[in-house]
Amino acid sequence: MSLDPKNNSTGETTTGAGASSADMIVRPAEVRLTDVSDAELRRIATELGLDVRGLLERSTLVAAIQDRRGLIANLNREALLDVMRWAGRRVNPIASNEQLAVEIAQVKSMRFSGLSHRGLVALGRLRGVSCDEAMPTPEVIVRLKEQEGFFAKLARKRRSMMGKLVSRMLGDDEGGTGAGMTGRATPGQNRAGAIGTGAAGAGTSSTNATSGRMGGSNASGGRDEGDRPIQHEIEESGLIAGISSRVKRSADQYINQKLDEIEQRIDRKLDEIDRRLGEWRDKEIANRIRILKISLWATVIVAMVTLLISYLRVYWWQAPTRPTPRDSTPARVEPAVNLPDSSQHHLDAPTKDQADERTSSRTHQV
C-alpha cells in the first residue's frame, strides 16, 4: 500500500512504481528526523495523524513517520483536495500533500455525505484503514466506523448530543445529511478558500435553517464552510471550539458585509465626483463661449456704430470742397436812387453773363 520514501541528503523523495505521476512530488529539504528531539518527533507524528501512544521507542517513531510520509506522498492530490472541501477547510493552492494531510488529520467527522469516493479512500488511508479505490463506498464507510474506538465514538456521540442541544437553543435546524454517500463533490464549489466566505454565507445567518439543508444537499455536493450546521461543528471539534468557530464565521460575514457596503459607498462617491467634474467642465466651456460671444457682440455693435458714423461723415458732413477762380466777384450793390431814365436801369440790372456766373458759383459751393 505504501512505500518507504528514501530520504537522501538533498531531502528529495522518490515514490514507487505504483504511484501515479501526479503523486511524484519533489519536496523541499526538511529537517532530518534523526536530528530532532523525541518531543519534536512526537509532535510531528501527532500532526500527521499518528497515534503516538504505541510508539515509545525513537526508532519506531521515526519509522512510523517515514511510513506516514510515504503514504501521504502516494495519495492523489485531488482526493486530498476533495477531503478538504468536504471538511469545509480553506484550500491553499500551493499547499503540499503533507500540509493537506496535516489539516485532514484534524478532521474527526464521521459524516461522510458529500465526500467523493476517492476522497473517502484517501481519508480512510490517512486514518489507518486498509482500503483502495476498488473497494465499494459502503464497505469503506463501515471500515472507517469500525476503526473508530469505543471511547472516541462515545465522546463523539456525547458531543453530537450537546451540539443538538445547542443548535436547538440557537434555533439552527438540523441539516438532513443522513448517512451514506451522495456522490462526488463537484470541483469549484469550494468557497472556503476565498476570503469572501461571508459572501457565501451572506444569505445565511447563524440561525438560518438553509445552512443545514445546504450542507446536506445532494445537489450541491461538497459542503461549504458557511453551510455546516453548528451541531456538526460541535460534534467534530467540541462545544467551545464549535461555538467559537461559528462566532468567528459570523464576525467574518459581518466584516465582509461592511466591507462590501464601504466599497459600494466609495463607488457611489466616485461616480458622483465623476459626474460633478463633468458638469463643471461643461459649465466652464459654456462660460468661455459666453464671454467670447459677448465680446463679439460688443465688437460688432461698435463696428456698426462707427460704420454709420463714417458713412454720415463721408456723404453728408465733410464733403471735400475745391477752391474756384471766381470767388473774388464783388457783391451786387443795390442802387440807392431809382433813376427815371433807362440808363440807370441798364446799369443796375445784371447782365445775362453775370447771372450765369453767379448761378455756377452757387452750384460749386453746394
Added chain:
Amino acid sequence: MPDFFPIFRWLLFVFVTIYFCITTIQAVVHWYGMLSRRDRYTGMLRRYLLVQTLRVKLVRFWGDALVCLMLGVVFVLLWYAHVTLEAAYAVLRDVT
C-alpha cells in the same frame, strides 16, 4: 473727426492679446508643472483628464458656437465695409 473704429479695433487687439497670452502661459505652466511628475497617481490623473476631455459633447454647445461663428462673419464683413468706405472717401477726396 478721427475714425473711432480703427482705434477701438487696435486697442481691443492689444488688450485681448495681452490677456490671452498671460492667462494661457500661466495656465500651461501651472498644468505642466502639476502633470509632469512621474509618480503613479499623477499618471492616473493625466489619463483621467484625457478621458474627461474626450467625453466632452460638443453638440451641447452648438447654439453658442453657431452664434459666435455668425458674429465673427459679421465682424469680418463690417471690417471690410469700413475698409471699403475709407477707400471710397479717399478716392472722393482725391477727385475733388
